[in-house]
Amino acid sequence: MIIARNLSKRYVTAHGAGRWVIDDVSFTIPPRLSVGLVGSNGAGKSTLLRILAGVDKPTRGEVERRCRVSWPLGFGGGLQGTLTARQNAKFVCRIHGHEDDIPERMARIEEFAALGKAFDEPIRTYSSGMAARLRFAISLAFDFDVYISDEATSAGDAAFRKRAADEFRRRANEASVIMVSHDPGTLRKFCTAGMFLSNGKAHWFDDLEDALKAYKESTEQ
Amino acid sequence: MALGSSVIASGASRSQLQVTLGVWRALILREAEAKLFASRVSWIWVLVEPVFHVLYLMVLYSVIRVHKVGELDTAIWVMVGLQAYFIFRKTADGVANVANDNSALFAYRQVKPIDTLIARALLEATMSVVTWLLLIALVEVWGHPFQPDYPLEMLGALAGMWLFGFGFGMIVSALTSLVRELKLLLQIVLRPLYLVSGVIFPISSLSQPIRQVLMLNPIAHGVEMARSAISRSYDAVPETDPTYLFAWAGVTVFLGLALQIRFAFRIAER
Numbered sequence: 001m002i003i004a005r006n007l008s009k010r011y012v013t014a015h016g017a018g019r020w021v022i023d024d025v026s027f028t029i030p031p032r033l034s035v036g037l038v039g040s041n042g043a044g045k046s047t048l049l050r051i052l053a054g055v056d057k058p059t060r061g062e063v064e065r066r067c068r069v070s071w072p073l074g075f076g077g078g079l080q081g082t083l084t085a086r087q088n089a090k091f092v093c094r095i096h097g098h099e100d101d102i103p104e105r106m107a108r109i110e111e112f113a114a115l116g117k118a119f120d121e122p123i124r125t126y127s128s129g130m131a132a133r134l135r136f137a138i139s140l141a142f143d144f145d146v147y148i149s150d151e152a153t154s155a156g157d158a159a160f161r162k163r164a165a166d167e168f169r170r171r172a173n174e175a176s177v178i179m180v181s182h183d184p185g186t187l188r189k190f191c192t193a194g195m196f197l198s199n200g201k202a203h204w205f206d207d208l209e210d211a212l213k214a215y216k217e218s219t220e221q
Numbered sequence: 222m223a224l225g226s227s228v229i230a231s232g233a234s235r236s237q238l239q240v241t242l243g244v245w246r247a248l249i250l251r252e253a254e255a256k257l258f259a260s261r262v263s264w265i266w267v268l269v270e271p272v273f274h275v276l277y278l279m280v281l282y283s284v285i286r287v288h289k290v291g292e293l294d295t296a297i298w299v300m301v302g303l304q305a306y307f308i309f310r311k312t313a314d315g316v317a318n319v320a321n322d323n324s325a326l327f328a329y330r331q332v333k334p335i336d337t338l339i340a341r342a343l344l345e346a347t348m349s350v351v352t353w354l355l356l357i358a359l360v361e362v363w364g365h366p367f368q369p370d371y372p373l374e375m376l377g378a379l380a381g382m383w384l385f386g387f388g389f390g391m392i393v394s395a396l397t398s399l400v401r402e403l404k405l406l407l408q409i410v411l412r413p414l415y416l417v418s419g420v421i422f423p424i425s426s427l428s429q430p431i432r433q434v435l436m437l438n439p440i441a442h443g444v445e446m447a448r449s450a451i452s453r454s455y456d457a458v459p460e461t462d463p464t465y466l467f468a469w470a471g472v473t474v475f476l477g478l479a480l481q482i483r484f485a486f487r488i489a490e491r
Contacts, residue, residue: 012487054330057486071329078328082255094247095331097235 002029002052002069002146002178006061009047021047022058023200031067031145034177036187036208038215039197045180046072046150048197052178053148067145073135081124085115085134088123092138105141112167113137114160133160140167149179165189184212244331248340252319256344271311271352275303276359278421283365293455296365298448299421300356301375304349305447306420308379309386309440312345316390317397320488327489334488335481338394342387349379371450377463378446384470385439391477398488419444425458436460439469 009022021044029035037045050056052063053072071078079088089109093102110119113134123131139147147168168177168190177190187194187208194211196203198218205211235243257264279296319341320334327334357367369375397404415421418440424432435441436458443466449457481488 011490055328056490078325080251080255080323080325083251087251087254091247091251092329094250095244095329097239097243099243099246 001031001066003064003066004028004052004061005064007048007051007058007063008060009044009051009056009058020200022051022197022202024061025200025202026061027195027202027204029146029176029178032174032176033193034179034191035193035195036191036211037178037180037195037197038187038211040215040219043197044200045197048202049148049150049178049180068143070139070142070144070147073139073147073149078135079123079131082122084122085113085119085126086110088134089138089141093141096142098142109134109137109141112140112163129157129160136164143174145175147175147177147179149177149181151181187212240331241336244336245340245343248323248326248332248337249344252340252344267348268351268355271307272355272359275300275307275352275356278303279360282421293448293452294365296360296363297367297451300360300367301447301451302420302444304353304356305378305382305444306415306418306440307352308345308349309382309389309443310414311349312342312383312386313390313393315341315345316387317393320394320398324489333485334394335391335478335485338387338391338481342383342390345386346383349383367451369451370453373450375447375450378443378450378466381446381463381466381470382440382443384474385443385466388470388473388475388477391481392473395477395480395484395488398484414438414440417441419458423458425456432458433460439466442466 004025004027007022007025008020010020011018021042025048037048039045047056049072051058052065053069054063054065055072078092080091083091086106089106090102093099093105098105113119113136115130115134118126118130123134126134179187179190181187191208192206194205194208196205196211196214196218203211203214205214256267279299282299283294283296316338319337323332323337326332326337360367393403393407397407417435418438419435424435424441424445427435441458442461442463445457445461446463446466449455449461
């Protein structure tokens, strides 16, 4: 369960405080409910994801996480270019407190990423698709209750996307997703509920279709 | 610094201290790996570069110039002064820039900017120990024995320089994330520090008003403290005062930590 209370967020720009990207938003996401976030560019979807993941701090309000929440997947970053995939993956295991079972987890990551020899090459030699695969594989090595995904499933080639989607769905019994995607098909595949963001406000819909409809109507005006 | 009620992926809940210690351990190992094994010979460069810098000046001074400075073997005088200065400089530089270099890691909420700063400071201290050991072995072979009369005072002086570097670096890291232009200004201001800290010429040889002004600089105190720990007969600058260095170190560490906590998310955002 994730509880957001009176979240507000604005960034400091070169010209002082910016507009309210998120303006006094409260909601509760019950356990095992997957939510898709929709809204136009700049509506605050990624910002909201970052705040829910605990990477960014709301200007006002608070988030309570009563479960294991992943870092925002799919977003660039989190990897050091000069280090190899193995070294990067090891680092992520360590900060999550898995000092003892690193070998098993490394095997899982190596297998799922399926990067072959490139696994021991520096990340800076990777194509963006390869890096995305690695990020996704690392995140799957941990059993989170809630996966925060910012276009994460759109990474990699078709074969990998399918494998990632299967793996995600396999976990759907124990885990849920909070995701941003501009592809309604992807959202329908994973999510049941939806949230539509516009003008700093978040509108909750128990049915994802209603959220997509609301978003569509707002673009047609 | 972990956020409240942090739970890890294995299901067992870790205390905030456990999370923080785990992060430090991971960061130190990662930094060391990135620094030492970035390419096949980078570990040589990282360790040998400071040793060469010191050796070069030691040879230059003991061959061309005098053989004694204030009753101390010139080679040892140069080595101890430089090494004391370097522990400040390298710690301050490393700590000031590490949050910027590692901003990708703040995608994991377990990692806070201050964690990367602390890990870097500890790593710099470790690397300084290694270069010290290399230098001591080298000067022994060369015939300039390194035998401090007051080893504890020596360690104290180096600890003071390290702490001051850590505090200074934390403040610079926080301020440059708020005012980016400050970085350039600091580079210009800090460049002559090498000269005015009495690292490569003795401050004690200067006349009064200048000497007093130069001894406002806490680094000069640390440098002289380290040298006076070598021999009881060394004529240190009379104004040398360990309390002065440690007061600066204490104040900057406190201020630096306060700024880092206050602006943690601003520093992570850049």
